[in-house]
Amino acid sequence: MxxxxxxxxxxxxCEEVSExxxxxxxxxxxxxxxSCICGSDLWPYRxxxxxxxxMAMGHEYCGIVVEVGSAVKTVKPGQFVVGSFCLSDNTCPHxxxxxxxxxxxxxxxxxxxxxxxxxxxxxGSLVATAELPSDDLIPSLLAVSDVLGxxxxxxxxxxxxxxxxxxxxxxxxxxLMGVLAAKxxxxxxxxxxxxHKSRQDLALEFGATDIxxxxxxxxxxxxxxxxxxxxxxSVLECVGMEESMSQAINCARxxxxxxxxxxxxxxxxxxxxxxxxxxxxxxxxxxxxxxLPYLMDLVLDREINPxxxxxxxxxxxxxxxxxxxxxxxxxxxxxxxx
Amino acid sequence: MxxxxxxxxxxxxCEEVSExxxxxxxxxxxxxxxSCICGSDLWPYRxxxxxxxxMAMGHEYCGIVVEVGSAVKTVKPGQFVVGSFCLSDNTCPHxxxxxxxxxxxxxxxxxxxxxxxxxxxxxGSLVATAELPSDDLIPSLLAVSDVLGxxxxxxxxxxxxxxxxxxxxxxxxxxLMGVLAAKxxxxxxxxxxxxHKSRQDLALEFGATDIxxxxxxxxxxxxxxxxxxxxxxSVLECVGMEESMSQAINCARxxxxxxxxxxxxxxxxxxxxxxxxxxxxxxxxxxxxxxLPYLMDLVLDREINPxxxxxxxxxxxxxxxxxxxxxxxxxxxxxxxx
Numbered sequence: 001m002x003x004x005x006x007x008x009x010x011x012x013x014c015e016e017v018s019e020x021x022x023x024x025x026x027x028x029x030x031x032x033x034x035s036c037i038c039g040s041d042l043w044p045y046r047x048x049x050x051x052x053x054x055m056a057m058g059h060e061y062c063g064i065v066v067e068v069g070s071a072v073k074t075v076k077p078g079q080f081v082v083g084s085f086c087l088s089d090n091t092c093p094h095x096x097x098x099x100x101x102x103x104x105x106x107x108x109x110x111x112x113x114x115x116x117x118x119x120x121x122x123x124g125s126l127v128a129t130a131e132l133p134s135d136d137l138i139p140s141l142l143a144v145s146d147v148l149g150x151x152x153x154x155x156x157x158x159x160x161x162x163x164x165x166x167x168x169x170x171x172x173x174x175x176l177m178g179v180l181a182a183k184x185x186x187x188x189x190x191x192x193x194x195x196h197k198s199r200q201d202l203a204l205e206f207g208a209t210d211i212x213x214x215x216x217x218x219x220x221x222x223x224x225x226x227x228x229x230x231x232x233x234s235v236l237e238c239v240g241m242e243e244s245m246s247q248a249i250n251c252a253r254x255x256x257x258x259x260x261x262x263x264x265x266x267x268x269x270x271x272x273x274x275x276x277x278x279x280x281x282x283x284x285x286x287x288x289x290x291x292l293p294y295l296m297d298l299v300l301d302r303e304i305n306p307x308x309x310x311x312x313x314x315x316x317x318x319x320x321x322x323x324x325x326x327x328x329x330x331x332x333x334x335x336x337x338x
Numbered sequence: 339m340x341x342x343x344x345x346x347x348x349x350x351x352c353e354e355v356s357e358x359x360x361x362x363x364x365x366x367x368x369x370x371x372x373s374c375i376c377g378s379d380l381w382p383y384r385x386x387x388x389x390x391x392x393m394a395m396g397h398e399y400c401g402i403v404v405e406v407g408s409a410v411k412t413v414k415p416g417q418f419v420v421g422s423f424c425l426s427d428n429t430c431p432h433x434x435x436x437x438x439x440x441x442x443x444x445x446x447x448x449x450x451x452x453x454x455x456x457x458x459x460x461x462g463s464l465v466a467t468a469e470l471p472s473d474d475l476i477p478s479l480l481a482v483s484d485v486l487g488x489x490x491x492x493x494x495x496x497x498x499x500x501x502x503x504x505x506x507x508x509x510x511x512x513x514l515m516g517v518l519a520a521k522x523x524x525x526x527x528x529x530x531x532x533x534h535k536s537r538q539d540l541a542l543e544f545g546a547t548d549i550x551x552x553x554x555x556x557x558x559x560x561x562x563x564x565x566x567x568x569x570x571x572s573v574l575e576c577v578g579m580e581e582s583m584s585q586a587i588n589c590a591r592x593x594x595x596x597x598x599x600x601x602x603x604x605x606x607x608x609x610x611x612x613x614x615x616x617x618x619x620x621x622x623x624x625x626x627x628x629x630l631p632y633l634m635d636l637v638l639d640r641e642i643n644p645x646x647x648x649x650x651x652x653x654x655x656x657x658x659x660x661x662x663x664x665x666x667x668x669x670x671x672x673x674x675x676x
Contacts, residue, residue: 093568094592102592102616157618230431245609254432254440254622260613267609271583271602275621278440280495284592284616 004057004113004319009047012057012320020116025071028122030081032063033138035113036310037322037334038085038146039172040263045323048265058113059085060145062138065126072122079128082296083119084288085109085146090124100124100289108285113319115338127292133300139307139335140299143177147333148295148306149288150261151177151238155185156291157259157282158234162186167223167251168208170238171199173309173333174261176206178236180306183207184298187234191226193219193247199332202308216243223251232256237283240264254278261286310335342395342451342657347385350395350658358454363409366460368419370401371476373451373674374648375660376423376484377510378601383661386603396451397423398483400476403464410460417466420634421457422626423447423484428462438462438627446623451657453676465630471638477645477673478637481515485671486633486644487626488599489515489576493523494629495597495620496572500524505561505589506546508576509537511647511671512599514544516574518644521545522636525572529564531557531585537670540646554581561589570594575621578602592616599624648673 003017020029035058043049062082065075075081088095088103095103103124111117119125133141140148151174160166166182168175171194182190183206191210192203200211212222224231231253237245240262248258260283274281298304312331314322315338322334341355358367373396381387400420403413413419426433426441433441441462449455457463471479478486489512498504504520506513509532520528521544529548530541538549550560562569569591575583578600586596598621612619636642650669652660653676660672 093566097571097591097593099591099593099616228431233435240609253435253437255435255437255625264609264613269607269609269612271578271605271607274607274619275598275602276623278437278620278622280618280620281612282616282618283613285614287593 001115002316003111004316006044006051006055006057008051010045012045012323014317014319020111020118022067022069023118024120025069026121026123027069028065028072028075028119028126029067029116030061030063030119031066031116032061032112032114032338034062034142035336036060036142037113037326037336039174041323042327043263043265045327056111058111059109060142060147061109061112061117062141062145066116068122074123075126075128080132081126081128082141082144082292083109083125084149084292086285086288087119087121087125088289089121090289095124098290099287101285101287113316113336115316125289127296129296129300137299139310140305141296143306143309144292144295144299146288147173147309148177148180149291150174150286152181152291152295153286154178154236154238154259154261155181155234157257158236159257160185160187160234163188164234165189165191165227165232166234166236167191167193167232168236168238169193169244169248169251170262171196171203172238175236175238176202176309176332177306178238179203179208180206180304182236184304191223191232202332205308216247219247220250238262240267242267249277249279252279256280257282259283309333313337339453340654341449342654344382344389344393344395346389348383350383350661352655352657358449358456360405360407361456362458363407364459364461365407366403366410366413366457366464367405367454368399368401368457369404369454370399370450370452370676372400372480374398374480375451375664375672375674377512377664379661380665381601381603383665394449396449397447398480398485399447399450399455400479400483404454406460412461413464413466418470419464419466420479420482420630421447421464422487422630424623424626425457425459425463426627427459428627433462436628437625439623439625451654451674453654463627465634467634467638475637477648478643479634481644481647482630482633482637484626485511485647486515486518487629488512488624490519490629490633491624492516492574492576492597492599493519493572495595496574497595498523498525498572501526502572503527503565503570504572504574505529505531505570506574506576507531507582507586507589508600509534509541510576513574513576514540514647514670515644516576517541517546518544518642520574522642529561529570540670543646554585557585558588576600578605580605587615587617590617594618595620597621647671651675
């Protein structure tokens with residue numbers, strides 16, 4: 001079958017690989033309904049993470065189960081499933097505590113930018129729908145797998161509550177999903193920081209009440225101005241760079257919470273500074289499995305439409321163009337069809 | 339009057355200074371019922387913070403109001419009051435949000451290791467009792483001003499709840515108060531990390547269920563062993579050094595919370611490490627003012643006895659010995675009488 005491989009910075013190839021097959025009794029094989037490219041795929045694509053061997057790309061997935069290992073009990077061939085990009089057994093103490101992304105058996109999904117994929121820990125990672133969903137819901141169900149789940153975790157870690165004020169730093173796909181999540185959680189004020197018209201428009205559509213196009217000190221000053229000099233109780237950091245993290249911390253009020261989901265690259269914190277800033281920090285890979293049933297229901301009930309975040313759709317053969325478009329910020333997020 | 343001045347590392351003096359007097363209309367003058375030495379006073383005493391000019395020491399206080407400025411409305415001469423070491427107006431947005439220690443007008447109390455002291459922002463910082471308290475309650479009421487309030491904040495920031503497991507890193511006075519706080523908040527399991535018999539005994543008296551005397555990797559391993567390999571949901575960091583912070587983070591379970599109240603010295607965090615550890619961090623100077631009324635009531639109702647943390651009592655004239663005894667860890671905390 002064809003699959004997406006990264007050979008080195010900028011070198012993404014759609015090439016023939018061996019068929020996906022069961023390796024462990026806890027595996028399932030799914031036929032993907034669609035796949036997509038994640039902002040985090042750009043780290044190795046841009047050379048920010050080292051690539052020492054060809055990498056099978058893709059960790060966002062949904063589709064039809066075609067085969068299960070002998071130990072798999074909760075899903076069966078023919079069912080439509082969505083899974084988390086963090087694979088987990090969903091039974092260990094960390095999973096039961098709601099942090100499936102720190103599961104004792106945690107693995108990260110790979111190889112999902114392909115028509116078929118092996119899903120390890122299938123029982124713990126996959127959630128099936130009652131019936132096959134309508135085709136037009138596929139992009140939104142796929143979004144639940146990572147980008148929406150991650151934005152949701154950012155809002156959750158930032159403690160967004162009914163009537164609160166939230167700031168979203170980062171107008172990538174995750175940031176936009178953070179806006180949607182904050183809206184669903186009842187935030188009264190959602191300030192999206194974005195310099196790009198198309199992303200601003202999407203942020204407003206997802207529920208942003210204010211757009212701040214300034215960055216750095218000017219951006220912080222603008223957020224302070226919008227919050228009577230106080231800052232926000234919840235800030236979602238959806239980038240992972242030093243500047244965005246500093247912006248996030250400085251937009252939060254003392255006692256406020258920062259949920260950070262952009263994998264930090266080159267970010268450090270000084271303990272004493274963090275102490276006197278008096279802001280709460282929680283980050284990490286999102287425990288999407290915790291949110292999967294709820295978010296899938298929101299999509300199936302057509303209460304949210306996260307699939308709108310895909311603004312480019314390509315056949316798998318053109319995956320390299322999908323990476324390029326996202327790298328050059330011509331596309332927010334690329335959907336891949338088979 | 340006599341007061342305590344620090345001239346440089348190890349050079350603490352009890353010497354004649356001018357009388358405390360009203361400088362601003364929002365000030366009050368109090369006659370202290372007792373004072374004490376704080377673990378944080380040892381930072382400049384040990385040379386870890388630079389001392390460029392003689393410093394008036396002491397920030398923990400309770401006593402009788404003797405004079406108030408023209409703008410003071412909520413306390414009056416003759417009343418017994420306890421105040422927070424962080425002075426605040428208690429009306430600004432940060433105060434109303436419960437983070438009085440980040441008040442827009444915040445000052446830190448000074449000069450309280452003396453028989454009289456000026457308290458700025460008296461209306462916002464002081465809480466009066468209905469009647470004069472019994473003498474034997476003075477040490478416990480004094481403790482509320484900082485050491486108990488700070489231990490309480492550590493437990494609060496660490497999210498201690500009914501039935502939870504808490505680890506306390508640091509067996510200084512604040513750590514011991516953290517144990518007391520966790521007990522009051524209903525923790526089912528309180529693991530105190532301490533190598534000193536007298537402190538272990540006090541920790542057990544305040545509610546610790548387990549003592550871990552190992553440190554570093556061995557200490558972390560022991561906590562993991564006591565928690566079925568999982569770690570604790572709440573960890574109170576009450577030291578402020580690199581090693582203790584690392585211990586705190588590693589004793590917490592993924593998704594667990596660390597409340598850090600030891601002022602960090604030489605502590606840094608790597609963003610990516612913090613991300614994958616997936617633990618919540620909240621520190622800062624304790625918003626003692628938020629807790630004052632509740633904690634004073636607990637003391638007045640004799641439900642808690644935090645004053646037990648004072649294991650050395652000296653006249654003000656011997657304050658230098660009080661510092662030495664704490665520096666050499668011969669005393670946990672020194673009470674000063676006038």
